Amino acid sequence: MSDQLHIRNFSIIAHVDHGKTTLSDRLLELTRTITEREQREQLLDSLDLEREKGITIKLKPVRMEYRAADGQLYQLNLIDTPGHVDFSYEVNRSLAACEGALLVVDASQGIEAQTLANTYLALENDLVIIPVVNKIDLPGAHPEEVAQEIESVIGIPAEEAILASAKEGIGVPEILEAIVKRIPPPRGQRQQPARALIFDSHYDPYKGVIAYVRVVDGVFTSRDRVRFMGTGAQAETLELGIFRPAMTPLNELVAGEVGYIATGLKSVADCQVGDTITLAENPASEPLPGYRPAKPMVFAGLYPIDSNAYPELREALERLKLNDAALSFQPESSAALGFGFRCGFLGLLHMEIVRERLEREYKLDLLITAPSVEYQVLLSDGEIVTVANPSEMPDLSRIEAIEEPVVEISVIAPVRYIGTIMDLVTTRRGVFLSMDYLDPTRVLLKYRMPLAEIVIDFYDQLKSRTQGYASLDYHLAGYQEADLVKLDILVNGQPVDALSLIVHRDFAYQRGRDLVERLRQLIPRQMFEVPIQAAIGSKIIARETIRAMRKDVLAKCYGGDVTRKRKLLEKQKEGKKRMKMVGSVEIPQEAFMAILSLNESGNERER
Numbered sequence: 147m148s149d150q151l152h153i154r155n156f157s158i159i160a161h162v163d164h165g166k167t168t169l170s171d172r173l174l175e176l177t178r179t180i181t182e183r184e185q186r187e188q189l190l191d192s193l194d195l196e197r198e199k200g201i202t203i204k205l206k207p208v209r210m211e212y213r214a215a216d217g218q219l220y221q222l223n224l225i226d227t228p229g230h231v232d233f234s235y236e237v238n239r240s241l242a243a244c245e246g247a248l249l250v251v252d253a254s255q256g257i258e259a260q261t262l263a264n265t266y267l268a269l270e271n272d273l274v275i276i277p278v279v280n281k282i283d284l285p286g287a288h289p290e291e292v293a294q295e296i297e298s299v300i301g302i303p304a305e306e307a308i309l310a311s312a313k314e315g316i317g318v319p320e321i322l323e324a325i326v327k328r329i330p331p332p333r334g335q336r337q338q339p340a341r342a343l344i345f346d347s348h349y350d351p352y353k354g355v356i357a358y359v360r361v362v363d364g365v366f367t368s369r370d371r372v373r374f375m376g377t378g379a380q381a382e383t384l385e386l387g388i389f390r391p392a393m394t395p396l397n398e399l400v401a402g403e404v405g406y407i408a409t410g411l412k413s414v415a416d417c418q419v420g421d422t423i424t425l426a427e428n429p430a431s432e433p434l435p436g437y438r439p440a441k442p443m444v445f446a447g448l449y450p451i452d453s454n455a456y457p458e459l460r461e462a463l464e465r466l467k468l469n470d471a472a473l474s475f476q477p478e479s480s481a482a483l484g485f486g487f488r489c490g491f492l493g494l495l496h497m498e499i500v501r502e503r504l505e506r507e508y509k510l511d512l513l514i515t516a517p518s519v520e521y522q523v524l525l526s527d528g529e530i531v532t533v534a535n536p537s538e539m540p541d542l543s544r545i546e547a548i549e550e551p552v553v554e555i556s557v558i559a560p561v562r563y564i565g566t567i568m569d570l571v572t573t574r575r576g577v578f579l580s581m582d583y584l585d586p587t588r589v590l591l592k593y594r595m596p597l598a599e600i601v602i603d604f605y606d607q608l609k610s611r612t613q614g615y616a617s618l619d620y621h622l623a624g625y626q627e628a629d630l631v632k633l634d635i636l637v638n639g640q641p642v643d644a645l646s647l648i649v650h651r652d653f654a655y656q657r658g659r660d661l662v663e664r665l666r667q668l669i670p671r672q673m674f675e676v677p678i679q680a681a682i683g684s685k686i687i688a689r690e691t692i693r694a695m696r697k698d699v700l701a702k703c704y705g706g707d708v709t710r711k712r713k714l715l716e717k718q719k720e721g722k723k724r725m726k727m728v729g730s731v732e733i734p735q736e737a738f739m740a741i742l743s744l745n746e747s748g749n750e751r752e753r
């Protein structure tokens with residue numbers, strides 16, 4: 147069965163909610179890889195977080211066996227991909243492990259933004275794309291139009307689209323046949339030195355890091371010593387095998403196959419996505435193309451609300467890190483917040499996932515500061531320092547120059563949104579690069595933009611201004627000098643280091659004013675009047691005042707009703723959970739993220 151001609155490796159790409167999971171389940175059912183009962187059990191296991199956010203964080207690749215209409219038995223490997231721009235590199239690597247992809251589009255919605263970015267990644271990786279127009283059972287479905295749209299936007303002839311309902315099982319047998327007929331078998335040489343692409347991994351407490359691999363050339367056996375060509379790490383193979391979907395050991399994995407190699411390594415950082423595994427003896431001379439070590443781009447401080455929980459936070463981060471090579475952290479302390487960690491993330495969604503996992507799986511109450519990027523600062527004495535925490539920016543008098551990371555962004559959107567996108571990008575210091583029509587109705591816009599401007603809710607803004615139609619992708623395009631200043635925030639006359647941020651001088655006054663206004667709304671009234679100020683160096687540029695609270699909350703209870711009083715106190719306690727005492731003022735979590743919600747304050751003054 148491991149003859150290459152009878153292997154097909156594919157992924158499913160889709161916009162959120164278009165039916166990727168439902169279709170995968172049908173394929174597993176129809177190939178009898180998994181029974182309905184097992185499926186329900188598996189569903190129960192999946193992370194809450196994943197379900198709520200509608201994103202796939204980790205899903206194993208699955209091997210299915212399929213007897214096709216031609217009478218032959220085929221090995222089908224379904225490789226899952228994460229759908230979010232933060233993980234576009236991971237998506238790219240997962241797709242690089244395949245020869246084809248099912249492109250699932252909802253028949254009532256048509257093509258949506260997220261589908262496109264992944265489709266382009268699939269095309270970049272030379273994959274054969276099989277369009278699937280799903281949910282044709284819905285009353286609002288217009289499958290022929292959607293197939294036509296796929297033809298005009300992506301260029302795949304409408305008659306190649308398979309009309310399906312994953313929910314009712316319609317079209318699913320045709321999809322299996324198309325996988326076998328249209329997707330080519332893997333190329334690759336069994337006789338060559340062994341090479342496998344790592345497209346994902348997880349940490350297992352007993353078997354160490356499990357690398358998810360697509361073997362490209364040669365043969366790996368369960369007794370080999372392996373070498374990672376990018377990181378240089380070496381390991382003994384403890385076990386290798388396939389996912390069906392449970393881990394099933396085998397004696398060997400050969401060119402074209404997808405499976406896992408258990409390495410005994412202690413951290414996924416040694417076994418990074420995109421790296422090439424070869425054999426320690428008789429290694430391949432060239433790694434597979436495209437490896438990039440995971441590099442955090444967005445940084446934020448994580449602090450326990452209860453300072454005693456610091457050791458627990460450290461332990462939790464260490465454990466998460468075993469499974470997440472892109473997460474980085476180092477201790478830091480803040481005058482306002484005490485001891486915590488400066489953590490590095492791939493992007494904002496990654497940051498949110500880490501925070502939620504720390505809170506849910508490790509039961510930690512955390513406070514997180516506004517995200518920042520990493521600056522290169524040239525000091526007057528010639529020294530260069532990197533600064534990932536705005537409060538650590540050296541005094542302006544000591545700074546010769548500051549460089550910030552810049553990215554090139556691609557936005558794909560319907561033509562009618564060009565104006566609003568241009569407008570948004572200009573307020574974020576973007577520089578126009580190019581505009582191309584994909585067809586008469588859609589454009590691809592490219593800009594060069596500081597990364598710092600993207601991490602403060604750019605994606606959300608873009609989505610809301612374009613009703614979700616714009617898709618965004620970006621890649622790092624180097625560093626660039628900019629006239630940046632540190633904006634400090636003073637609460638009750640005290641600078642709060644965790645609220646400092648780095649802004650462009652031209653935008654400093656506006657951001658300062660908006661920020662103190664937003665903070666005034668977010669910080670609850672105290673027993674006394676609290677001034678909130680924004681300052682650059684010693685110069686105050688904006689001020690708002692939170693007026694003193696007039697009545698005690700309990701005054702309303704007339705002293706009599708004990709249960710009611712207790713309830714009120716409990717409610718107050720709940721509310722307090724996410725507060726941090728800074729000096730004599732209680733500051734809620736939202737205030738530390740105020741920079742991300744300036745537009746909610748009703749004053750859309752952003753130039």
Ligand SMILES: Nc1nc2c(ncn2[C@@H]2O[C@H](COP(=O)(O)OP(=O)(O)OP(=O)(O)O)[C@@H](O)[C@H]2O)c(=O)[nH]1
Binds near residue numbers: 164
């Ligand atoms: N009517 C109808 N509903 C469907 C069909 N396929 C999926 N759905 C429903 O659409 C919703 C989303 O389906 P999922 O399979 O979770 O979609 P997904 O693309 O995996 O979504 P994410 O995991 O959130 O990315 C669910 O409520 C499904 O029951 C279909 O063929 N017809």
